[in-house]
Amino acid sequence: xxxxxxxxxxxxxxxxxxxxxxxxxxxxxxxxxxxxxxxxxxxxxxxxxxxxxxxxxxxxxxxxxxxxxxxxxxxxxxxxxxxxxxxxxxxxxxxxxxxxxxxxxxxxxxxxxxxxxxxxxxxxxxxxxxxxxxxxxxxxxxxxxxxxxxxxxxxxxxxxxxxxxxxxxxxxxxxxxxxxxxxxxxxxxxxxxxxxxxx
Amino acid sequence: xxxxxxxxxxxxxxxxxxxxxxxxxxxxxxxxxxxxxxxxxxxxxxxxxxxxxxxxxxxxxxxxxxxxxxxxxxxxxxxxxxxxxxxxxxxxxxxxxxxxxxxxxxxxxxxxxxxxxxxxxxxxxxxxxxxxxxxxxxxxxxxxxxxxxxxxxxxxxxxxxxxxxxxxxxxxxxxx
Numbered sequence: 001x002x003x004x005x006x007x008x009x010x011x012x013x014x015x016x017x018x019x020x021x022x023x024x025x026x027x028x029x030x031x032x033x034x035x036x037x038x039x040x041x042x043x044x045x046x047x048x049x050x051x052x053x054x055x056x057x058x059x060x061x062x063x064x065x066x067x068x069x070x071x072x073x074x075x076x077x078x079x080x081x082x083x084x085x086x087x088x089x090x091x092x093x094x095x096x097x098x099x100x101x102x103x104x105x106x107x108x109x110x111x112x113x114x115x116x117x118x119x120x121x122x123x124x125x126x127x128x129x130x131x132x133x134x135x136x137x138x139x140x141x142x143x144x145x146x147x148x149x150x151x152x153x154x155x156x157x158x159x160x161x162x163x164x165x166x167x168x169x170x171x172x173x174x175x176x177x178x179x180x181x182x183x184x185x186x187x188x189x190x191x192x193x194x195x196x197x198x199x
Numbered sequence: 200x201x202x203x204x205x206x207x208x209x210x211x212x213x214x215x216x217x218x219x220x221x222x223x224x225x226x227x228x229x230x231x232x233x234x235x236x237x238x239x240x241x242x243x244x245x246x247x248x249x250x251x252x253x254x255x256x257x258x259x260x261x262x263x264x265x266x267x268x269x270x271x272x273x274x275x276x277x278x279x280x281x282x283x284x285x286x287x288x289x290x291x292x293x294x295x296x297x298x299x300x301x302x303x304x305x306x307x308x309x310x311x312x313x314x315x316x317x318x319x320x321x322x323x324x325x326x327x328x329x330x331x332x333x334x335x336x337x338x339x340x341x342x343x344x345x346x347x348x349x350x351x352x353x354x355x356x357x358x359x360x361x362x363x364x365x366x367x368x369x370x371x372x373x374x375x
Contacts, residue, residue, distance in 0.1 A: 039266070041259070041289075042289075043289060043293075044259075044285070044286065044289035044290070046255060047255065047259045047286060047289065047290070049259075050251070050255070050256040050257075050258075050259030050260045050263070051259040051260075051262055051263045052263060053256075053259075053260050053263060054225075054249075054259065054260040054261060054262060054263020054264040054265070054266070054267070054269075054271075055263040055264075055266060055267050056263075057223070057247075057249065057260070057263070057264060057269075058263065058264045058266075058267030058268065058269045059267050076253070076255060076256060078252030078253055078256065079252065079256050081252050082250070082251045082252050082256045082260070085250050086249065179293050180293065182289065182290070182293065182294040183293060183294035183295045183296070186262070186266050186294055186296060189266055190266045190267070190268070193266070193267055193268065194268070
């Protein structure tokens with residue numbers, strides 16, 4: 001399963017769930033033309049789960065779908081306990097595991113890739129349900145179950161790492177959009193929630 | 200010697216939070232504000248407690264709440280504010296979210312009460328305002344009960360400008 005395939009399965013199933021994505025998943029959802037309700041945690045590695053938690057607390061009748069990165073989660077592992085403390089039933093936390101940082105550019109190794117158990121960490125922190133998928137068919141078969149079950153739910157998605165593009169930063173200036181989209185999406189999401197009350 | 204009392208009761212803070220419509224108390228606990236924390240832990244009608252493991256999470260949780268129409272206050276200490284500078288940059292400045300903080304001046308010398316915190320011998324204390332100035336984040340000092348209206352000013356500013364606002368709790372909160 002690759003990142004785009006995993007995100008396509010989520011996007012097809014999420015309906016009017018709030019999508020909170022970060023890093024590579026954010027760009028994959030852009031490619032899938034994911035629309036409101038959504039917000040991106042950018043440029044802010046590690047922020048997605050807590051941003052989603054705030055939304056889930058304030059919107060308890062609407063599902064919140066967080067699509068995190070493995071290195072992003074590692075930056076805020078304590079956030080698993082912050083989520084678990086609230087036990088939000090409407091919270092589904094996907095983590096895209098590719099074992100790399102700057103994926104598709106340099107593919108620097110993620111710490112503890114050979115030994116860390118993300119779903120195990122979530123279960124130990126107090127998430128109610130955990131799942132692991134590494135192939136597209138199995139994930140597609142269970143996506144509705146992962147979204148429907150009372151959470152907090154954690155889903156580890158093992159995806160293949162695309163090959164690096166040596167020298168890419170020499171040619172790729174970080175676009176202005178990356179520094180403004182979280183605010184623009186926050187305002188759009190706020191408006192969307194007012195126009196679509198109570199899920 | 201001044202008879203000024205450097206102590207704002209927890210009840211004073213709660214009244215101010217109530218009249219500003221605050222419904223979530225998002226926090227990583229702070230020594231200076233323990234009187235307020237204990238009162239909130241006991242349960243305050245209309246005020247929901249959200250415990251976070253660190254201040255990055257507290258800022259992001261507050262942002263999510265705010266997007267969905269809630270009115271959180273983010274309660275941390277000076278060390279915690281230093282720890283989450285990048286999250287304030289991303290959420291408060293780049294994304295222009297009106298996060299209102301109560302920040303305790305942990306470690307402030309009692310002899311510094313009523314004086315400029317820049318005169319503190321401790322980096323933990325004296326760097327707070329310069330860091331906020333460097334970030335372009337507006338702040339208000341809370342030293343005694345006469346300063347409580349500054350809480351209203353901070354919320355009004357954050358709402359109007361869509362900017363973070365920091366209320367600096369300069370001395371230990373009263374347990375009454």
